[in-house]
Amino acid sequence: MKINRRQLLKLIGAATCGMALPDKILHALPKKGEWIPYEEYWSTGICLQCPSGCGLRIRSVNHWPVKLEGIKDFPMNKGRLCPKGQSGLQVLYDPDRIRCPLKRKGKRGEANWEGISWKDAIRLITERLQTLRQAGKPHQLMLLGGRTRGHMSELMARFMEAYGSPNHLGNPSRGSEGILKGHLFTMGIKDFLAIHWEEVNYVLSFGASLLEASRPAIRNLWGYGFLRRGRPGIRGKLVQIEPRFSVTASKADQWIPIQPGTDGALALGMAHWIIKEKKYDRTFIDRYTFGFEDWKDREGNTHMGFKTLVLKDYSPRQVSSITGLPEEMIIKIASEFSSYPPSIALTGRGLGMQTNGTYAQMAVDSLNALIGAIDHPGGLLLQRKPPFQTWPAIQKDGIAEKGLSEVRLDGAGTLPFPFAEEIPSALPEKIQKGEPYPIDTLLLYYTNPLFSLPEPEKFRNALEKIPFIVSFSPFMDETTAFSDLVLPDGTYFERWQDDQVEPGLGFPMFGLRHPALDQPLYDTRNTGDVIINIAKTMGGNIDKSFPWKDFQGALKDAIKGIYATKRGSIQAKDFDEFWNTLIERGGWWDPPYPFGDWRKKFNTPSGKFEFYSLTLEQGLRELSEKSSKALDQILKELKIGTKGDRVFLPHFEKPRWIGEEVEFPFHLIHYKLMTTAEGRGANQPFLQEILGPHLKEKWNSWVEINPETAEKIGIHDGDLIWVESKAGKLKTKARLFPGTHPQCIHIPYGQGHQAYGRWAKSRGVNPNELLVRDYDHLGGFVSYFSTKVKVYKA
C-alpha cells in the first residue's frame, strides 16, 4: 500500500488519538525499515471453503483482511478453523480471479474475452431470456447450481419457477445422495443426520471420511478430539470400516478392511447377532418403529419383517462370505456396538456411492434403530431448521405454467430414476440429442461439471450443443472458460448471504455472511443481486415475484421470521438491533436440542421408523399405476435383484462393476483429502503445498497401490504409470502405500484442472475422467465407485 506524506500524517494523528481507544488503533511496527502506523479491526463472516458454514472472525489491517480465526462462541466451529478455512484469504486475493463481466470474443474455450460493463452484461442476458420466453419456450432455460448456500438456492428456484422452467439442478450434496435416500425410505427425512459427539461412546463408521472430507468437517474433527479426551476417565472407541487405510482409519482403534460395496451386508450381519442375542432396544422398537416383526396388511396378507429377513439371510457365516471378514470379527463388533451405549453407526461416500448405496444406507439406519441410537443423547440427531419467514408467493403467468408442465430434461422423477430430484450426470446424452427438447440457455452457479462429473468429455461435447452459456463464477474454472458470458460473483468475503449450517449440531442455527471489505476487490456483483436485477428488468410476473431491492432485502425478509420468534441467541428490542447484533455475532442459534421427538419427526406413512419402507412401497405402487407397468417390470428397470417383501426391506444387493475382472482387476476408489475436500482447493498454494501428508505429497497427483501387488506387476514407488478404465486413461505417479487393499487403487480427487487459475491448471490428474457412469437407480444417483481399472507402466 502506497502512502504519501499527507496520509501518513493523518494516520499518525489517528494513532495518537487512538491511545484512548485500546485495540482499535495500534502502534507502528517495522516493515522493510519503514515505520507505518496501521488501523486494525475485526469483523465476522462465514467460511465457504466447504459446506460446513463455520463462523469467521476476520482481522483487517488498513481495510484489508490479513488473518482468519473462528468465532469463539459459534457452536459449529467453536473458534476453530480447518486448513481450508485458514487458507481462505488465498481465495479472496487469488490473482486469477475474474475482475469484471466478460463476453466471449473468439471461439468457445479459447480464453479470448472482452470486458464489458454490468449494464451491458445484464442487458445481454435479459434480452436473451425475454426472447426465449416470448417464443413460449421458457423450459429451455437450464440452471446448474452447486454450492448454493442458504437462501441462494431458494432464490434460484424462485427465479426458475417464475420464469417457467423445470430444469433447475441445484443439489449441493452431490455424491452423498445414497445417504439421503436411505434416510428418506426409513425415516422420511430429506437431510443428513447430526452426531451428538458430546455423549457418544462407540462410533462405528461405514466408510465415513470423518477426519478428512466429512460434512461438517470441523465439527467432526472436534468431535473426534472430544471422543478421545473430552470427558475425564472415558476414552470412546472408533471403528473404521473401509477398504482404504485412510487418516480416519489410522486414528481409529480398529480398522476393518472390507471388500468394496459390501458394507450393507456387514450391517445386516451385525443386526443378525444383535437380534439373535436380544441385545436390541425393545422399547424403542415397539413404540417407534414399523416392520420389525412380521405384519399383516389390511387385506390380511402377511408380510415379512426385518427380524425374519435378517435371521434368515444374514447370519455371520453368510455375511462373512460376502464381506471377506472373519465371522468372529462380525460378532465382536456387533457385541461391542450393542454393549457400550451410546453407540452410533455412521456412513459416508464409501458406502453411499455404490450401485447398492440406498439399500446399504437403509441397513445402517436399521442398525441404529435397533439399538435406539436415533434422536437420543449420544446418538444421531435430526437437524432442526431455523424458523425463517417464508417469502411471498411466486407469481406465475400462463407462459410460466406451461413451461413448468414440461418434463424435466434430466428425467428425474420418472423411470428409471423415479425417486431422484435431479440427475446431472444423465444430461450429456439428453442435451446432445436435444430430446425431449433442446436447451437454449444454460446458467451456471458455483458448479463446474466439466471437472466434477464423471466422463467430463461427454459433458463438454454436450455443452457445444447449447447456444448460450452464462457463468456466475468468481474463478475461471473449466466450465466458465467454456461459457459465452461471465457475470462474476465476489468471494465469500464480499457479499451478503446467509448460510444454514450442515447438520452437525441438531438445534437450528444459521450464519450471516456480510462484506468484509468496503467494496468488492474487483468489479464483481453478488449473484443474488444480479438475479433480482434481471428479474426486475424482465418485468411482469417475474418482477412481481421479487419484491426486494436487492438480496440483502430478501434476506432481511426471511430473517424477520427469526426475530419474531424471540428465541435463541439474540434478543433485541427491534429488528434493526437484531440485524446489527446478527452481523456482529456472525450468526444465530437456538440450543438446546429437543431429544426424543420421534413421533413428530419421522415423516413416514406409519409415522414411525420403517424397517419395512412403506414410503418405498407406496412410491413404487403409484409408479406402477402411473406408468401402467407391472411392479416386476419396474424392479427390472431399477436393476433391483430381488422380489417380494425384500424389496422394501434393507437387504444386500450385489454391487455392479464396470469392466471385466480379467481385463480390469482393480477397483478405482478415489478419495478426498482434508486439504481438497470439495475439489475447490487446487487454486490455493497453501493447500497445494501440504496436499497429502500421509505420503508427503504436494503440488501433484498420485495413485496409491498396494506394495505387494505393485511388485507382482513390476511397478516401483515413484514410477509413472497408466491407469486405464473403459472410459479413458490417465498417466500419473505410482506411490506404494501399505494401506491399500490389494484389489483397489486410490487416486485423490481435486487435481487435474485444465483451468481454474495458475496454481491449479495442468497439475495432476482428475479421476473423474476414468469413471464410467452406472447408477443406483433407486436412489437416483451416479455410483462413483463402480469403475474398475487396470494399471501398467508408462
Place this chain on the structure above:
Amino acid sequence: MYRWGMVIDLDKCTGCQACVVACRQENNIPSAGEEEAHLGRAKFWMNVVSEVKGNYPNVEMHFLPIPCMQCDRPPCTMVCPVAATYKNPEGIVAQVYPRCIGVRMCISNCPYTVRYFNWYEPSWPEEYQKGLNPDVYHRRKGITEKCNFCIQRIRRAKEKVKKEKRKMRDGEVVPACVETCPSEALYFGDLNDPKSRVSRLSKSRRAFRLLEEMGTEPKVYYLKEGEWDVGE
C-alpha cells in the same frame, strides 16, 4: 516471569494441518511453489510429519506436528557466531533477523530440523501482499528463520495486560496454530504457573518430549495416543 510452553495431544491430533496453514498466514510465510517445495525448501515453522509402517492389513500411520521445541538448552544458539539467535528471558528461542548472516550453523545443529533458511527472496503475487501481517518482520533472502511461538501475539498481550494492570489469564494468548486446532489438540501457556493447563498436562503420565535423551530440555511436550477405555 513467564516460561512459555506447548503441549500437543497426539491422541486428539488428526493430522489435518490447520496449524500449518494458520502459521503460514500469521507469520507471512510464502508458499515455496512446486520446484522449491520438492527441493525441500518450503518453510513450515509448524510442520506435520507422518510415519507409515507395516503391511496390509496391519498398517500403522502416525502424525506428528513439529514446531520449534523452544529448548531450555538450545543447541542452535550456542553455535551462532553473531548472536543472532538467543533464548529470551521467557524461554523463547528468538531470532534477531537483521543480525543473521546466514551461515546456517544453527540449522545443522538443530536436532529437530525446525530452522528454515531463505534460499530465495520471499515473494508473493501482488494481490496476496494486501493480506500480509504487519506485525511480523520481513525476512530477506540469505537469513534463517524459525517458529517463535508467535512472539508478536505474546508481546501484544503483555502490553494489554500491563495497561489493564492485571495478570495474564491462562490461555489468553496463544500462537496461531493453537488458536485454530480443530480438535483442540494443542495447548499453550505458562510453564512457570503450576496451575496452568500446560503445566498440568506436561506432568501427565502420557507426556514425553522429542529426543529427550539429548538434554535439550524442550518446552514442547507431547501426549501419547491411548488405548480404548470404557471408563469402568
